[in-house]
Amino acid sequence: MPYKDLRAFLSTLRQSSELVDITRPIALRYDVAKALAKSSAVEGPALMFKQNGTEFPLVAGLYGNRRRALIAFESTEKTIHERVTKGIENPIGPVDFAGPAPCQEVVLTGDDVDLTKLPVPTYSPLDGGPYITAGIVVSEDPDTGVPDIGNYRFQLHDSRVLGVFSAPNHRFGKNMAKAIERKVSLHGAIVIGIDPMTAFSCQVQCADSANDWFVAGGLRGAPVELTNALTSTLKVPAHAEFIIEFVVDANDQRQEGPLGEYTGYYTPASPKPTAKVTAITHRRDAIFQGLLTGKPITENHVLKQIPFEASILRQLQAQFPTISDISITSSGGVQVYVVIAMAPRYAGEARQAILAAMASNLHPKWVVVVEPDIDVRKSSEVEWAMSFRVKPREDVFVVDHTAAAPLDPYTDGGYSSSVGIDATRPFGVAFPEVSDVPDWRTFDLPEINRGK
Structure with missing residues (x-):
């Protein structure tokens, strides 16, 4: 059975000693990033920051190495690409959640909306401010209504406003461009804290016409349970930890950036549209999620790698x-x-x-x-x-x-x-044989096992 939600995955990581609680005070400004970078450098565990200056624990580094990614997929290196390909080729549509959704146990609207109460880290010294980096954006194509889910960054400007950036060739960027051209509102929702297969499905390379909830269902092997957003017609995952609902405001452009990005370099600051938050909903004992970006290898690279590899491999193997x-x-x-x-x-x-x-x-x-x-x-x-x-x-x-x-x-x-x-040997031409020791991989040599 797939992981039902983030908490089920966290439970598995704890049992595998892949998640450690940090119970002493850790500052959201830089120190969270330092801790994540240090753990990542030694292939260490994911970290749960219990004392971060807010009422919500912050978990990060969940997919900080390929080992934990394989745990998320319940797979091995030998089976991982077949596992993902099978999911892509067997999509499963979403279903409506019956009853009040866990993600809406607490509802904040109007003056109660305050992004500064969330544990949003500042990761790098030159970053333009605190950034939501683990958020999965739900939006719809203004022309077709086809939903897209993707991982995009948001800079915290103030208690109700976020800076928005999406590369123009990404679906969220295309949706924003269409909405701006047609002078219509584009609603979105930032989903934070979700089951791992839905998170990984955001990275699968597929056509713009694809309904990403079907892709997520295929990877999960079970439907994603959705509920209605409060301030738009969007549907959002019922078991998420947080949902931040917003509307894009192209007329209110503010300086966004810099941010240490996946290339390992800062992207320069520039004026970009803003997201005006219309509601925040969350579970009663919600867990916020962070994600370190920057010079490879960081968590965002691991999160992308398996879905990218499997989907591109599938495309190339067809030819x-x-x-x-x-x-x-x-x-x-x-x-x-x-x-x-x-x-x-x-x-x-x-x-x-x-x-x-x-x-x-x-x-x-x-x-x-x-x-x-x-x-x-x-x-x-x-x-x-x-x-x-x-x-x-x-x-x-x-x-x-x-x-x-x-x-x-x-x-x-x-x-x-x-x-x-x-770098293949010349086709149809004699080439020297490889000099290798046969059967060394299966040779029994307990003397070097160091007591394992």
Whole structure:
């Protein structure tokens, strides 16, 4: 059975020693981020900050490493891509929650709305202010009414106003652009504290016409239970910890940013639309959620990686069935550096696969194709293939004027170039055998197990 809500997942993490309570006072300004960065650096646990200056505990780092991501998916490295692909290919529609929704046990409207009472951290020294980084935005296409859920950032301006940013090629950004052009109101809801499969579904790469609640249901293997928002016609997850309802105000533009982003660099500040909060609802003993962003590897990279890999792998395998694995590296922001494992069926097929990856909405700068004997997640093996299976003059090529990844700090006026590297052995040509010790992986050597 899927995790019903955030609390069920937290219970599993506690039982696995993957969640630790911090019971001493920790400041929301910088110190939360310092603690998360330190735990992440040693592959440590998620952290629950019990004393953060507000009445709500703050949990963060839930998906701070791939180990916890696999726990969330109830999967292993061997089965994870198949698990996600199966979910994508078997969507399940949402259902209406019967009865009063847990996410609306406490309702705050009008003068009772106060964002400053929430434990919203300031993560980096040059950030424009406190940021909600773990919020999942629910919005609808103004033309079609199709709902989108996605992970977007919000800067806290004051007690009732947030700064809004979404890259223009993302669905929330497109929804805002359409609403502004048509001069209609765009309502949204920030969902905070939700079951892990719904959180991961936000990262699945799918068409703009897709109803994301069906994608989330497919990953969960069960319908998402929804309830009506209070101040709009949107539907929101009934078991969320917090719902922040808002309407976008394109006429009230305020300075938003900087923020340390997934590239590892600050995005510069600029005037952007605001979100005027119309209601805050939450569970009686609600848990707020944070998420560290910045120089890889941080939690947002882990959150993106598995859904990105599985959905792009699915797209590529439809054209190249001998592709067996893909790594969209965290060091490249889970965006610009891609390694693909495939067994080419004919000369030049690896190059075709590289071009297909470049044409995907990842917009990678680097695409490397290796053979299945190479572990795409081990840089030493990929570098070995690049060192001894590549003739740079023949196997390396550059495609100019390609689309740039969102927020890339180093582009040529909005576009870039991409490098393809065919690190497969030459097709149909004799090549030396690999020198490797056979069966060492299964060799029993208890002397080095250190008592385990």
